[in-house]
Amino acid sequence: MNRELVAIYFMIKRELIRFLRSKSRIIGSLGMPFFLLAIMGTGLNGIISTPNANGNYLDFIAPGIIAMVLLFGSMFCGVTVIMDRQFGFLKETLVAPIKRTSIVLGKSLGGAITAIIQGLLILIIALLLGVHLEFSNIIFVIFLMGLISITFVALGIALASTMEDMHGFQLIMNFLLMPMFFLSGALFPLDSAPEILRYISYIDPLTYAVEALRYFLIGYSPIPIFISIGILSAFLVIAVYFAVYLFNRIEN
Amino acid sequence: MLSIETNNLTKKFQNLVAVDNISLKVNHGEIFGLLGPNGAGKTTLISMLVTMKKPTSGSAKVNGFEIKNNPNEVRSNIGIVFQDPSLDEELTGYENLEMHAAMYGISKNIRKQRIEEVMKIVELSDRINDTVKTYSGGMRRRLEIARGLLHYPKILFLDEPTIGLDPQTRNHIWEYIKKLKKEQAITIILTTHYMDEADLLCDRIAIIDHGKIIALDSSNNLKNSLGGDVVTIESNECKKLNALFKKAEWIKGIDCNENKINIRVSMADKKIQKIIEMISKNKIKIDSVNIHKPTLDDVFLHYTGKTIREENNSSKESMKIRRKAWGRGR
Numbered sequence: 001m002n003r004e005l006v007a008i009y010f011m012i013k014r015e016l017i018r019f020l021r022s023k024s025r026i027i028g029s030l031g032m033p034f035f036l037l038a039i040m041g042t043g044l045n046g047i048i049s050t051p052n053a054n055g056n057y058l059d060f061i062a063p064g065i066i067a068m069v070l071l072f073g074s075m076f077c078g079v080t081v082i083m084d085r086q087f088g089f090l091k092e093t094l095v096a097p098i099k100r101t102s103i104v105l106g107k108s109l110g111g112a113i114t115a116i117i118q119g120l121l122i123l124i125i126a127l128l129l130g131v132h133l134e135f136s137n138i139i140f141v142i143f144l145m146g147l148i149s150i151t152f153v154a155l156g157i158a159l160a161s162t163m164e165d166m167h168g169f170q171l172i173m174n175f176l177l178m179p180m181f182f183l184s185g186a187l188f189p190l191d192s193a194p195e196i197l198r199y200i201s202y203i204d205p206l207t208y209a210v211e212a213l214r215y216f217l218i219g220y221s222p223i224p225i226f227i228s229i230g231i232l233s234a235f236l237v238i239a240v241y242f243a244v245y246l247f248n249r250i251e252n
Numbered sequence: 253m254l255s256i257e258t259n260n261l262t263k264k265f266q267n268l269v270a271v272d273n274i275s276l277k278v279n280h281g282e283i284f285g286l287l288g289p290n291g292a293g294k295t296t297l298i299s300m301l302v303t304m305k306k307p308t309s310g311s312a313k314v315n316g317f318e319i320k321n322n323p324n325e326v327r328s329n330i331g332i333v334f335q336d337p338s339l340d341e342e343l344t345g346y347e348n349l350e351m352h353a354a355m356y357g358i359s360k361n362i363r364k365q366r367i368e369e370v371m372k373i374v375e376l377s378d379r380i381n382d383t384v385k386t387y388s389g390g391m392r393r394r395l396e397i398a399r400g401l402l403h404y405p406k407i408l409f410l411d412e413p414t415i416g417l418d419p420q421t422r423n424h425i426w427e428y429i430k431k432l433k434k435e436q437a438i439t440i441i442l443t444t445h446y447m448d449e450a451d452l453l454c455d456r457i458a459i460i461d462h463g464k465i466i467a468l469d470s471s472n473n474l475k476n477s478l479g480g481d482v483v484t485i486e487s488n489e490c491k492k493l494n495a496l497f498k499k500a501e502w503i504k505g506i507d508c509n510e511n512k513i514n515i516r517v518s519m520a521d522k523k524i525q526k527i528i529e530m531i532s533k534n535k536i537k538i539d540s541v542n543i544h545k546p547t548l549d550d551v552f553l554h555y556t557g558k559t560i561r562e563e564n565n566s567s568k569e570s571m572k573i574r575r576k577a578w579g580r581g582r
Binding site: 007017021095096 | 302303304324325327328332334336337338339340341342343347350351352354355356357383399
């Protein structure tokens with residue numbers, strides 16, 4: 001078999017092994033979304049009526065919380081490039097006789113799979129909390145999770161390629177991930193938000209992730225599904241392009 | 253056959269010439285040492301040879317492949333053990349090697365057998381399925397050496413292979429390197445700032461300082477080139493000693509730095525009385541006298557005017573402490 005493909009396969013395998021071995025990472029990553037759903041969601045459920053069919057707030061935010069899990073999980077995985085650099089393993093992959101593009105693709109796919117697993121776990125938790133979710137479209141949901149996750153792992157790799165150490169991660173966390181999450185309409189309907197917020201949210205890729213997930217999971221979305229998927233695909237291409245470009249520029 | 257050939261290889265950083273016009277040839281099957289203080293340019297030289305850094309000018313061939321034009325062929329033919337650790341600690345020894353095997357195109361059906369083979373060489377077979385974070389420093393180093401050998405490289409680069417290891421583990425690693433040379437047809441390029449390591453392992457040694465090769469030969473030839481024995485005198489009045497010894501025509505050479513002077517004479521044991529008399533007649537105060545066969549340290553002092561230990565200590569204070577401790581140990 002082709003050496004590049006084998007290398008990609010093993011990069012994926014590595015991400016999965018690392019993910020499955022760090023139980024604390026899995027549990028930790030589910031803590032925040034669980035509390036948002038279980039406490040904030042159920043707490044606000046009685047006083048807020050949302051534009052989805054049954055007006056149930058918990059149903060409304062569940063897809064948004066899943067999108068959040070995908071965003072944080074993927075982004076974190078991309079940023080582990082910095083950890084690989086600090087622990088030296090990056091060097092081992094950079095001097096191997098394989099293309100750097102293969103390393104980026106392997107890492108993106110591997111990271112995406114771990115993010116999808118986290119996404120599915122929170123989906124199950126949502127069901128246990130009594131959220132009404134549509135299951136006939138689960139195949140589309142998983143496909144969509146893949147699309148979203150690859151985009152954000154790639155974005156993480158692109159950012160990590162320009163950073164020397166983990167100090168930059170806090171910055172990304174507070175000034176990129178949090179605003180992206182809050183602006184995406186995951187927690188409130190964008191239609192009722194002030195105009196300026198709405199316009200900003202339209203350049204946030206997570207907005208389309210949230211709306212597409214809503215479409216498949218609760219059958220409600222103000223943005224037509226093909227527009228959401230089209231824009232997400234465009235973001236994916238751009239993110240992967242930047243990840244490959246910036247990763248190739250890493251000086252040893 | 254030549255394993256490595258460099259022609260005026262040069263690497264410049266902003267205002268520093270890390271590697272300065274180095275031309276050298278390494279024969280197939282030899283252990284070739286690059287000896288020099290930290291920051292001498294050894295790692296930069298290696299980085300260029302393993303295609304991690306691009307040379308500013310000059311050229312080099314590794315196993316017959318030009319580093320600029322054929323980086324992938326070069327990479328397939330070499331194994332590298334980096335100065336800094338480069339393992340994935342979350343993976344087991346086996347998984348680390350399996351990953352490496354995949355990236356170097358070792359086909360699936362021989363991967364397992366190869367991994368077991370190299371793990372046996374470094375005696376880690378019993379820890380093969382433990383995660384690397386449970387390994388000790390020496391075991392990690394051995395795993396890296398095993399990994400470097402996995403794809404049967406023609407040339408193995410070892411960048412400071414025993415840095416930061418305890419004496420016992422260093423001995424262990426040295427045994428493996430010697431065993432490798434005996435049992436595998438492999439060329440080994442080793443960088444080190446330890447004199448004893450270079451002396452013990454290397455067929456030929458290139459002494460590097462400030463990016464230049466200042467001497468290149470076998471350890472014995474380097475030492476013999478100084479001629480005769482070395483008398484080392486420690487004193488705060490080295491300048492006076494220097495002036496004094498310069499007049500004596502039977503002294504073959506003098507190497508001197510701040511508070512240590514090396515004089516080279518034949519049959520030093522017979523001449524020691526004469527030397528002491530000269531010193532006491534001139535009322536020069538000395539701390540110690542020591543007669544020995546030339547060491548690589550003396551060679552280094554001879555070519556650079558300083559000891560390798562001084563070069564390794566940035567602050568003057570730690571330098572003094574170190575030299576005191578060293579002197580007492582002798």
